[in-house]
Amino acid sequence: MLYGKENREEADYLEPIFGAVCEGEDLPKYKLNPQSVEPRMAYQLVQDQLLDEGNARLNLATFCQTYMEPEAVKLMTQTLEKNAIDKSEYPRTAEIENRCVNIIADLWHASKEEKFMGTSTIGSSEACMLGGMAMKFAWRNRAEKLGLDLNAHKPNLVISSGYQVCWEKFCVYWDIEMREVPMDENHLSINLDKVMDYVDEYTIGIVGILGITYTGRYDDIKGLNELVEQYNQTTDYKVYIHVDAASGGLYTPFTEPDLVWDFQLPNVISINTSGHKYGLVYPGVGWVLWRDQSYLPQELVFKVSYLGGELPTMAINFSHSAAQLIGQYYNFVRYGFDGYKAIHDKTHKVALYLAKEIEKTDLFEMINDGAQLPIVCYKLKDDPKREWTLYDLADRLLMKGWQVPAYPLPANLDDQIIQRLVIRADFGMNMAHDYIQDMKEALLALDQAHLVYHKKQEIKTYGFTH
Numbered sequence: 001m002l003y004g005k006e007n008r009e010e011a012d013y014l015e016p017i018f019g020a021v022c023e024g025e026d027l028p029k030y031k032l033n034p035q036s037v038e039p040r041m042a043y044q045l046v047q048d049q050l051l052d053e054g055n056a057r058l059n060l061a062t063f064c065q066t067y068m069e070p071e072a073v074k075l076m077t078q079t080l081e082k083n084a085i086d087k088s089e090y091p092r093t094a095e096i097e098n099r100c101v102n103i104i105a106d107l108w109h110a111s112k113e114e115k116f117m118g119t120s121t122i123g124s125s126e127a128c129m130l131g132g133m134a135m136k137f138a139w140r141n142r143a144e145k146l147g148l149d150l151n152a153h154k155p156n157l158v159i160s161s162g163y164q165v166c167w168e169k170f171c172v173y174w175d176i177e178m179r180e181v182p183m184d185e186n187h188l189s190i191n192l193d194k195v196m197d198y199v200d201e202y203t204i205g206i207v208g209i210l211g212i213t214y215t216g217r218y219d220d221i222k223g224l225n226e227l228v229e230q231y232n233q234t235t236d237y238k239v240y241i242h243v244d245a246a247s248g249g250l251y252t253p254f255t256e257p258d259l260v261w262d263f264q265l266p267n268v269i270s271i272n273t274s275g276h277k278y279g280l281v282y283p284g285v286g287w288v289l290w291r292d293q294s295y296l297p298q299e300l301v302f303k304v305s306y307l308g309g310e311l312p313t314m315a316i317n318f319s320h321s322a323a324q325l326i327g328q329y330y331n332f333v334r335y336g337f338d339g340y341k342a343i344h345d346k347t348h349k350v351a352l353y354l355a356k357e358i359e360k361t362d363l364f365e366m367i368n369d370g371a372q373l374p375i376v377c378y379k380l381k382d383d384p385k386r387e388w389t390l391y392d393l394a395d396r397l398l399m400k401g402w403q404v405p406a407y408p409l410p411a412n413l414d415d416q417i418i419q420r421l422v423i424r425a426d427f428g429m430n431m432a433h434d435y436i437q438d439m440k441e442a443l444l445a446l447d448q449a450h451l452v453y454h455k456k457q458e459i460k461t462y463g464f465t466h
């Protein structure tokens with residue numbers, strides 16, 4: 001058998017990549033290629049496959065970080081192989097996690113009299129799961145002591161209908177009834193007139209959201225705390241608050257330091273945040289903290305031996321890279337309070353600018369104008385003559401590379417289609433000017449279009465509204 005150039009899988013070193021044999025072949029997609037491929041070829045093939053995907057920095061759908069400084073990336077690349085769970089092998093990394101928990105506890109005004117506890121997680125989803133589990137176990141311990149028949153009803157969790165999907169998961173996984181406090185036109189965050197109607201002896205806790213994913217609005221956590229305070233005076237079945245601060249937790253302390261939403265409120269017992277949202281780290285890192293160890297039932301804490309001693313850990317995942325938490329620590333060291341504040345203040349300004357410019361078109365009704373979280377969302381004003389929808393606008397913007405999802409609001413308000421822009425640190429004022437220019441062109445094109453493809457009531461999915 002003679003082998004010629006045609007039968008070769010590997011390329012000559014000098015052969016140009018796009019002239020090489022293996023680049024010209026269609027590799028199997030759903031089973032392993034029998035032969036190996038040269039690294040430079042494999043690199044090119046995979047890179048090319050990702051070529052026509054969305055550009056992360058133009059993705060205005062996500063809260064997750066899309067930029068980190070080269071030094072942070074270098075550090076994270078150098079530490080990818082460290083397993084965050086190996087606390088005894090990597091005690092310095094464990095100490096870095098510990099410092100981050102302390103830094104965050106300080107930002108969230110943990111009380112000196114109490115013993116806060118906290119851990120890193122993969123993101124807010126894992127953090128909420130841990131916060132929810134702690135609430136469930138703590139509730140059961142309290143209710144058992146008070147003699148409640150634990151089997152008479154399912155335990156329940158009270159939350160506004162603007163919840164993020166992780167809470168639905170939590171309730172399904174742990175067999176908990178989710179009691180949704182509906183949002184309505186006048187209540188685009190938790191309705192304080194209604195919330196306590198949903199609470200009873202089987203309530204494991206109430207979740208307040210600092211930054212509703214759909215709209216960027218804040219629940220009034222201070223008001224909620226007062227209601228809980230009054231309620232707890234009337235009953236032995238105490239109820240407490242967990243704050244889902246996935247996006248606000250590392251934003252609000254810098255932009256609105258006087259807003260009281262955190263451990264300053266006595267009934268807020270635990271808080272989570274996503275380090276990879278306004279903590280400015282690439283996904284995935286999150287954090288969850290309890291104001292005092294008494295709110296974290298000991299059954300949920302597992303001991304891992306650590307340098308001869310024992311380090312308590314609490315996590316759903318086991319192995320994962322420590323690179324993200326090292327990236328978080330880099331940001332804390334690098335930016336300090338002033339740096340985070342400067343970055344977030346600028347992001348806030350960009351959001352306000354965009355909201356103002358979008359409002360000027362007179363086509364939209366603003367639902368969130370970036371006043372708190374830098375989220376701009378709006379719906380179309382009624383106009384029977386207009387033939388296009390927000391989905392058409394999303395398509396038009398996509399032609400320029402901008403990913404701006406349109407989607408319906410949650411239950412009760414789901415007849416309203418909105419569009420949302422999440423502004424992040426790497427979306428500068430200059431990009432914002434470009435965006436407005438592209439948006440105006442898109443609007444003009446739509447107004448002059450002869451063909452409109454989306455039915456007015458059609459719901460299209462443009463990805464996850466995270």
Ligand SMILES: *Cc1c(COP(=O)(O)O)cnc(C)c1O
Pocket residue numbers: 063122123124125126128164166209211212213244245246247274286466
């Ligand atoms: C993003 C988000 C989550 C989920 O966070 P991940 O870090 O993506 O797991 C939970 N709750 C709220 C309010 C969010 O905005």
